Amino acid sequence: MTFTTHTGNRGLVLEEKLIFEQGQAGRTGVDLPEPKGTKSRLGGLDRDSDVGLPGLSEPQVVRHFTRLSQKNFGIDSGFFPLGSCTMKHNPRINEKVARLPGLSDLHPMQPESTVQGALELMDQCAHWLLVLTGMPAVAMSPAAGAQGELCGMMAIRAALDARGENRRRVLVPESAHGTNPATAAACGFTVDSIPATEDGRVDLAAFEAKLGDDVAGIMLTNPNTCGLFERDVRKIADLVHEAGGYFYCDGANFNAIVGRVRPADLGIDAMHINLHKTFSTPHGGGGPGSGPVVFSDALAPFAPIPYVVRTENGFRLVETADENDGTKPFGRLKGFHGQMGMFIRALAYMKSHGSDGLRQASGDAVLNANYLLARLKDKLSVAYPGYCMHEALFDDGFLKDTGVSTLDLAKAIIDEGFHPMTMYFPLVVHGALLVEPTETETKESIDEFCDSVLHLVGKAQSGDAEFFKNAPYLTPRRRLDETAAARKPVLRWKPETA
Amino acid sequence: MRYLPLTSADRASMLETIGASSVEELYSDVPDGALLDAPVDLPSHLGEMQVERDMMALAAKNTGASSVPSFLGAGAYRHHVPATVDYVIQRGEFLTAYTPYQPEIAQGTLQYLFEFQTQVASITGMDVANASMWDGATSCAEAVLMACRATRRKKAVLSGGVHPHYREVTETYCQYSDTEVAGRDGNPEQQATVEELDDLIDDQTACVVVQYPDVFGRVQDHTKLAEVCHAKGALLVVVFTEAVAFGAIKSPGSFGADIVCGEGQSIGNALNYGGPYVGLFATTQKLVRQMPGRLCGETVDQDGKRGFVLTLSTREQHIRREKATSNICTNSGLCSLAFTVHMSLLGEDGYRRLATLNHENACKAADALDAVPGVTVVNDSFFNEFTVKLSKPAAEVVETLVAKNVLGGVPLSRLYPNRSDLDNYLLVAVTETNTDDDIAALADALKEALA
Ligand SMILES: Cc1ncc(COP(=O)(O)O)c(C=O)c1O
Numbered sequence: 001m002t003f004t005t006h007t008g009n010r011g012l013v014l015e016e017k018l019i020f021e022q023g024q025a026g027r028t029g030v031d032l033p034e035p036k037g038t039k040s041r042l043g044g045l046d047r048d049s050d051v052g053l054p055g056l057s058e059p060q061v062v063r064h065f066t067r068l069s070q071k072n073f074g075i076d077s078g079f080f081p082l083g084s085c086t087m088k089h090n091p092r093i094n095e096k097v098a099r100l101p102g103l104s105d106l107h108p109m110q111p112e113s114t115v116q117g118a119l120e121l122m123d124q125c126a127h128w129l130l131v132l133t134g135m136p137a138v139a140m141s142p143a144a145g146a147q148g149e150l151c152g153m154m155a156i157r158a159a160l161d162a163r164g165e166n167r168r169r170v171l172v173p174e175s176a177h178g179t180n181p182a183t184a185a186a187c188g189f190t191v192d193s194i195p196a197t198e199d200g201r202v203d204l205a206a207f208e209a210k211l212g213d214d215v216a217g218i219m220l221t222n223p224n225t226c227g228l229f230e231r232d233v234r235k236i237a238d239l240v241h242e243a244g245g246y247f248y249c250d251g252a253n254f255n256a257i258v259g260r261v262r263p264a265d266l267g268i269d270a271m272h273i274n275l276h277k278t279f280s281t282p283h284g285g286g287g288p289g290s291g292p293v294v295f296s297d298a299l300a301p302f303a304p305i306p307y308v309v310r311t312e313n314g315f316r317l318v319e320t321a322d323e324n325d326g327t328k329p330f331g332r333l334k335g336f337h338g339q340m341g342m343f344i345r346a347l348a349y350m351k352s353h354g355s356d357g358l359r360q361a362s363g364d365a366v367l368n369a370n371y372l373l374a375r376l377k378d379k380l381s382v383a384y385p386g387y388c389m390h391e392a393l394f395d396d397g398f399l400k401d402t403g404v405s406t407l408d409l410a411k412a413i414i415d416e417g418f419h420p421m422t423m424y425f426p427l428v429v430h431g432a433l434l435v436e437p438t439e440t441e442t443k444e445s446i447d448e449f450c451d452s453v454l455h456l457v458g459k460a461q462s463g464d465a466e467f468f469k470n471a472p473y474l475t476p477r478r479r480l481d482e483t484a485a486a487r488k489p490v491l492r493w494k495p496e497t498a
Numbered sequence: 499m500r501y502l503p504l505t506s507a508d509r510a511s512m513l514e515t516i517g518a519s520s521v522e523e524l525y526s527d528v529p530d531g532a533l534l535d536a537p538v539d540l541p542s543h544l545g546e547m548q549v550e551r552d553m554m555a556l557a558a559k560n561t562g563a564s565s566v567p568s569f570l571g572a573g574a575y576r577h578h579v580p581a582t583v584d585y586v587i588q589r590g591e592f593l594t595a596y597t598p599y600q601p602e603i604a605q606g607t608l609q610y611l612f613e614f615q616t617q618v619a620s621i622t623g624m625d626v627a628n629a630s631m632w633d634g635a636t637s638c639a640e641a642v643l644m645a646c647r648a649t650r651r652k653k654a655v656l657s658g659g660v661h662p663h664y665r666e667v668t669e670t671y672c673q674y675s676d677t678e679v680a681g682r683d684g685n686p687e688q689q690a691t692v693e694e695l696d697d698l699i700d701d702q703t704a705c706v707v708v709q710y711p712d713v714f715g716r717v718q719d720h721t722k723l724a725e726v727c728h729a730k731g732a733l734l735v736v737v738f739t740e741a742v743a744f745g746a747i748k749s750p751g752s753f754g755a756d757i758v759c760g761e762g763q764s765i766g767n768a769l770n771y772g773g774p775y776v777g778l779f780a781t782t783q784k785l786v787r788q789m790p791g792r793l794c795g796e797t798v799d800q801d802g803k804r805g806f807v808l809t810l811s812t813r814e815q816h817i818r819r820e821k822a823t824s825n826i827c828t829n830s831g832l833c834s835l836a837f838t839v840h841m842s843l844l845g846e847d848g849y850r851r852l853a854t855l856n857h858e859n860a861c862k863a864a865d866a867l868d869a870v871p872g873v874t875v876v877n878d879s880f881f882n883e884f885t886v887k888l889s890k891p892a893a894e895v896v897e898t899l900v901a902k903n904v905l906g907g908v909p910l911s912r913l914y915p916n917r918s919d920l921d922n923y924l925l926v927a928v929t930e931t932n933t934d935d936d937i938a939a940l941a942d943a944l945k946e947a948l949a
Contacts, residue, residue: 019613019842029843030580032930035854038861043717043879045747047850052620055845062582065610065839069591072606076590082599089501090594093546099584099768102557107570108772109908110563111900117559118771124556131540143632143773144828146815157674178815182825188674191820229527260525265532276828284587284832285595285607286629286792288774304670320915331670335573335635335663335761336772348553354543357499359534363521364504370524371512387516387524414603419596425816442503443512470800475602478800482601485797485809489786491626492616 013476016067020493023054029061052495071476072285073419079445081372083391083422083434084177084225086255086277088365091352094280094345103344108336112317118340119315122308125343128350129273129292132358134264137300139293139307141338145252148272148291149183149219151304151333155270155295156217156246157187158302158330167216167245173202175226175426180219180250189216196428200226200384200393208239217246222266223253225426226384227369227391227434237267246270246299254278255438256366256390259359269296275339279346290342305329306337364439365390368446372437375450379457383429390438396431398457403465406431409456411471411479416452499543561905563769567936568905569863571883571927572713572913573634573661573739574772575764577852578931583766583839587832597792597831601807602799607831608806611794614838621744621849622758623751624780628791629808630834631777631826634761638664638707638737639671640779640790640824641757642679645705645733647823648788652677654705655698655732658684659712661739662913668707678702683914686714686876686885686923692722699726705733705757710750711740713913714925715880717747724754733757741765741778741837742929743881745853757781766840767833776833787813790824852930856882859937860928866941867926872948876923883927885910889948892924898947904939 008015040046056064073080080087098104106118126138142148153170160167170189172180174196181191192210197203202220218240222230230236237247249263249271255278257263263271275281276289283289295303306319317337321329353361366389373382373392381397396406410420410433422434437446460468472478504512509521518524525533544552563576570576587593591606598604598611611629618627631637642654654672656665656679669679680698684690695706706727711717724734736750738760750758763775781789787810795809815822844852860882868875872889888895892909899906907927910920928937 016609018609018616020616023845026847028845028848029582030848030852032848032851032855035851035858038858040746040857041861041864041877041879042747042857042881043719045717045719045879047744047746047748047853049752051745051749051846051849053617053841053844053846053849055847056842058580058582058843061839061842062585064842065586065592066589068606068609069586069589070606071603071609072591072595073600073603074591074594076594080596082596085596087594087596091501093549095588095593097550097553097557098770100554100557101564102560102562103553104768104770105562105564105576106560106771107563107568107576107769107905108574109570109572109912110561110905111896113897114561114900114905115771117556120559121553121556128540131538143636144826146825146827147632147636150825154670154674177827178817178819178822179825179827181820182815182818182822185820185822186671186675186825188676229525231527231529234529234532257525257528259538260534261528261532262534262538266529274828282593282832283596283828285592285604285835286597286611286831287829288632288776288831288833289828290774319912331673332663332666333636333670334667334773335633335661335775339773340771341768341774344553348549351541351544351549351552352501352546353499355537355540357502357543358540359537360499360502364502364509366524367504367509367512367516367521370516370518374516387518387526389524410600411602414600419603420600439502439504443508472602476605477602477803477805480601480799480805480807481797482807482809485795485807486812489793489809490796491612491786491793491809492619493612 014067016064018493019056019064020054023056025055027055027057029056029058078417079441079449080419081421081435081437082419083436084252086436086438088280088438089440090280090282091349094348097348098341098344116314119308119317121347122343123310123315125347129294132258133294134262135294136297137295137303139303141304141334142272142291142293143334143339144287144289145272145274145291146179146183147333148293149179150186151293152248152270152272153183153187154330155299155302159299160216167214169214170216171210171218173220175224175428176219176221177225184219200228201230202236204232207236211239211243213244215243215245217248219248219250221250221253223256223389226393227388228384229389233266252277253390256362258362259355260362269299275342275346280349281342281345288339290339301327302330304331304333361439368437368439368441372435372446372450376453379454391434391436393429394433395429399460402460404460404468406433408468408471412456412468414472415474418449563905566903566905567939569907569926569928569940570905572908572925573663573761574769575740575927575929576769576931577764577929579766579768580840580843582843583836586839587836592835598808605805608794610835610838612806614834615794617838617841618778619780622780623749624758625783626786627780628789628793630830631779631791632830633775633777634739635664635667637759637777637779639668641735641759642668642672642705642707644757644788644790645735646677648785649704649731649733651702651704653702654679654707655695655703656681657695657708658682658690660707660709660737661713664737683917689716689718692726695723696726699730699732703732705735707735707737709737711743711881714885715877715883717879717881720753740881742853742856745849746857746881756785762837766836774830774833776830776837788823791826791829855930859930859932863928863937866937870941870944873944882929883925886924886926888922888924891921895947899943902943904943906940
């Protein structure tokens with residue numbers, strides 16, 4: 001039965017105004033002591049106008065954000081197979097320990113003697129990452145995957161500078177994530193795209209033909225963004241090294257191989273690890289992340305400051321370049337020392353799994369993806385043949401002539417109660433649908449998802465395009481007009497002018 | 499393993515559906531010899547109780563800044579975070595969501611981002627703000643790069659009052675893009691004048707960057723500097739490390755700043771030993787399309803109801819690739835939620851009062867310390883942080899204070915290791931969390947340490 005309510009609310013689906021539309025002057029959600037009226041020493045710059053913030057009581061604020069939260073889908077809500085993003089369970093023990101007094105309340109500029117446990121924790125987290133990757137060095141400070149890329153590519157620039165070489169071309173597969181070319185450009189490199197073969201991997205001949213003495217290196221994602229292991233990865237490493245370049249590996253898909261394949265054994269020189277993917281630190285609706293970078297011996301001396309060293313007298317935090325220790329850091333990437341809150345969570349995750357559990361997790365992630373692939377491959381169009389790694393990639397061939405697009409299908413999947421897969425990425429596959437179930441999911445939940453998708457695909461193929469064009473129907477908001485948003489951007493609330 | 503639901507029976511039946519004999523077979527693309535056949539050399543799995551014990555043991559080796567009188571600032575500040583903030587950010591619908599790529603099931607995230615952008619624009623006095631950056635230092639670097647794009651020039655002048663980490667990160671970001679970073683380290687005893695900065699501006703200067711309040715705590719009017727910059731076709735970038743300050747002092751927007759960015763940790767976020775924090779980034783309407791980072795905008799849905807989406811994404815890496823305004827993807831989502839919730843609780847009255855209390859406490863501490871023999875307060879003006887000159891090297895004094903269970907401040911030598919002329923200076927931050935007893939403890943400890 002459909003009818004409109006007086007309030008616009010629909011049972012538990014509650015409309016919620018902006019805080020700016022519900023405040024009252026004089027209301028507040030905090031009780032702070034009365035100021036004493038001390039004469040100010042603000043250099044004569046005392047604020048003389050209102051900031052323009054609304055006043056709300058604590059219960060209003062709680063209710064506001066609770067209502068907003070109910071318009072969101074998270075991993076806690078349900079199946080979230082967003083390819084390339086590794087939406088795995090976020091254990092609550094990690095949240096608990098990250099909030100321990102003695103960890104969450106450490107100031108980054110405390111004397112070393114008062115933060116030995118914190119430095120030890122960073123060192124332990126680094127140790128796990130080093131053993132899992134087989135690499136000799138790690139920079140912990142990068143804030144996210146993209147900053148990890150910056151870290152790796154800057155180390156390559158610094159190493160080339162040290163060699164006195166002016167190599168400026170970086171080879172990047174067409175299937176790469178947008179952050180790869182953006183990062184290369186930010187380091188002053190030019191981007192040269194390498195095409196993919198029919199089976200979704202780097203075209204070795206095309207790659208070899210592009211090598212030359214102006215090539216700084218390659219940025220390769222492995223497992224790649226098509227969810228496939230680059231079979232020729234060692235050959236690629238050898239070739240780029242012979243040509244005098246370096247091998248940057250985008251480790252966003254490390255979850256497929258943790259505890260089973262060590263990137264060091266593949267010949268890489270640098271790789272970022274998204275702790276917010278592989279090691280379960282929450283995505284938080286967009287961040288924060290953490291992107292430590294492991295380095296080969298060739299690049300290790302150029303790693304940025306700061307870093308932790310273990311000495312006879314405990315742990316030390318090196319914050320400035322020291323000419324005498326043989327290092328030549330390329331600089332500093334971030335204020336202070338990195339995403340400590342994420343190191344705590346990632347370490348708790350790694351300790352919980354142990355080396356046995358991590359290996360089981362990657363195996364289950366790959367098994368889940370291949371199971372999903374097997375269940376869908378006859379009705380959807382598989383982008384590339386063979387087994388996949390931790391994510392399954394389809395193109396939109398199965399929707400040909402239905403009038404239904406990848407986007408339309410995704411919106412209908414929303415109504416079924418799932419978060420859709422990644423759409424239209426990687427760009428090399430037409431209308432891409434990238435599905436990553438992760439090891440978190442049960443066989444039952446994958447079956448339920450596959451059954452729903454197969455049902456929807458049948459419906460699309462039977463000519464009901466109109467249904468898909470108007471999906472979703474059951475969400476707090478229907479399809480949103482993104483074109484209008486971009487044409488005349490409204491990026492903040494403003495008071496009505498009378 | 500408690501997080502892994504598949505049973506042996508599940509695995510066997512799934513392999514059968516796949517048509518593979520083992521999980522190892524799924525890894526058949528891995529080159530010979532690279533597939534490990536046993537777990538790596540790390541400890542085995544642990545139950546939740548043991549993990550918690552291990553982490554508590556590490557925590558116990560630290561002295562938390564809330565366990566003793568603490569006066570550290572220099573870019574990170576201890577403030578009281580209301581319990582509501584932590585409750586909201588731990589709601590799974592916020593905590594475990596991804597970037598809002600499917601707006602119909604992410605209106606919660608999108609609406610608070612719109613509120614966040616409005617709050618940031620309001621406190622900085624600017625037209626618009628983005629949906630967050632990684633931290634204050636990276637925001638500063640991105641502001642310089644943005645100014646270079648907007649002016650098509652390749653030089654930035656950084657005032658000596660800019661936090662050394664912000665300067666270092668900016669230099670790091672600029673070094674491989676042919677962008678010159680000019681301007682020298684600062685001096686707590688002497689402030690750069692508008693004329694000195696003016697001299698450094700030439701026809702290649704994209705922007706001048708000042709910090710407000712500056713790294714030594716001083717509060718300075720930059721209206722004249724904005725005029726000088728604009729007359730020469732350069733932008734004024736104002737950075738900040740303490741977002742509470744704008745409750746008490748004029749906004750940078752009121753000076754005529756073009757980009758205002760800095761650290762938002764102070765509001766809603768714990769110290770976390772330096773991260774994760776949240777970069778705030780605001781600018782003028784005119785420069786919106788040059789901005790880095792995600793932006794949330796208002797729109798309507800198919801039924802005409804107001805809703806929110808990520809917008810202007812043609813600036814970003816996933817669309818523009820090597821021509822993007824920045825490579826940033828994952829930002830500081832949950833930290834911006836913490837900021838938004840705390841700001842919502844504060845409101846106009848709470849925010850202004852919080853700032854006033856910080857300033858009053860700092861005034862009280864400055865007077866108490868100035869009375870200690872061997873201590874001189876250097877600043878004429880400050881918000882909640884000021885520099886004192888000691889009769890002994892500050893790093894040693896700070897160690898002595900640790901032995902007396904006081905975290906006494908940040909020695910400038912920690913920020914400027916190559917500036918021996920700054921060895922005797924200490925940066926002291928005082929917030930609403932510091933009690934009168936804390937201040938007395940600091941003054942007493944300093945008295946003994948300097949005697
Ligand atoms: C393949 C790939 N590379 C890089 C990134 C960038 O990582 P982050 O968002 O942590 O900066 C992503 C994240 O979406 C990715 O999927």
